[in-house]
Amino acid sequence: MIIKTKAVPRPSRKFSSSTQKSQDGDEILTKELIRKYIAYSKRAIHPKLDEEARNRIVAFYVDTRKKGGEYSDSVSITARSLEAVARMAEASARIRLSEVANIDDVERAIRLTRTWRNELMGENFDMTTIESGRKASARNHERMLIDTIRDLESRSSEKIKYANRIDIYNEMQNHGVDRGKVDDMIEKMVRDGTLMLPKGYDTIQTLR
Structure with missing residues (x-):
C-alpha cells in the first residue's frame, strides 16, 4: 500500500518493510531494524x-x-x-x-x-x-620555578631558607619566562600549598 503525496511517494508506516529503497535504488535499513540488530549483537555476541x-x-x-x-x-x-x-x-x-x-x-x-x-x-x-588539564609546557615551567627557588634557598645565608622574588625573576628570565608568568605561578602554588611567603610578598619558600 502506497500513500501518495505531492512531494516524494512514501510507504505507509503500517506496511513498511525492514528495508527501503533510496532514489538510486539502493536498499536502506530502517531505524527499527538497526535498533534490533544492535540490541541482538549486544545481547548475544561477546567477541x-x-x-x-x-x-x-x-x-x-x-x-x-x-x-x-x-x-x-x-x-x-x-x-x-x-x-x-x-x-x-x-x-x-x-x-x-x-x-x-x-x-x-x-x-x-x-x-x-x-x-x-x-x-x-x-x-x-x-x-x-x-x-x-595542564599543558606540558606549563608543567615544565612550574618544575623550573620550583628548582630555581630551591637552588636559591640552598644559597641563602638566612636561618630560615627562602628565595627573594627579584632573584627568581632574574633566574626565570634566563629561561624565557617573564615576570607576569612567574607571579601567576607563584600565586597558584601558594594557594595549593606548594609555596609560602615567609616574610611577605618578596620572599618565597618551598613547602614540598
Whole structure:
C-alpha cells in the first residue's frame, strides 16, 4: 500500500518493510531494524581477541610509547588507552556478529584512535595534559620555578631558607619566562600549598 503525496511517494508506516529503497535504488535499513540488530549483537555476541589481534595491540602500544612526548613527563599513551583499543576492536567484531575480534578489527580500532588523537592534539599527543588539564609546557615551567627557588634557598645565608622574588625573576628570565608568568605561578602554588611567603610578598619558600 502506497500513500501518495505531492512531494516524494512514501510507504505507509503500517506496511513498511525492514528495508527501503533510496532514489538510486539502493536498499536502506530502517531505524527499527538497526535498533534490533544492535540490541541482538549486544545481547548475544561477546567477541574475544585472537592471538594475532592481541599482539598487534601490544605492538601499537609499545611503538607509540617509544615515541614519547615533547617534555620529560609527557606520556603518549597509557594502559587505559590500550584497553580502549581492545574494546573498539571487540565492538567492530560485534557489528559483524563475530565471536572473534581479528587483526582487521584491531587495525580499524587503531585507525580510529590515531584519528581522534591527531585531531585533538596533533603529533605531540600527551595523555598527561588530558588527565591533569595542564599543558606540558606549563608543567615544565612550574618544575623550573620550583628548582630555581630551591637552588636559591640552598644559597641563602638566612636561618630560615627562602628565595627573594627579584632573584627568581632574574633566574626565570634566563629561561624565557617573564615576570607576569612567574607571579601567576607563584600565586597558584601558594594557594595549593606548594609555596609560602615567609616574610611577605618578596620572599618565597618551598613547602614540598
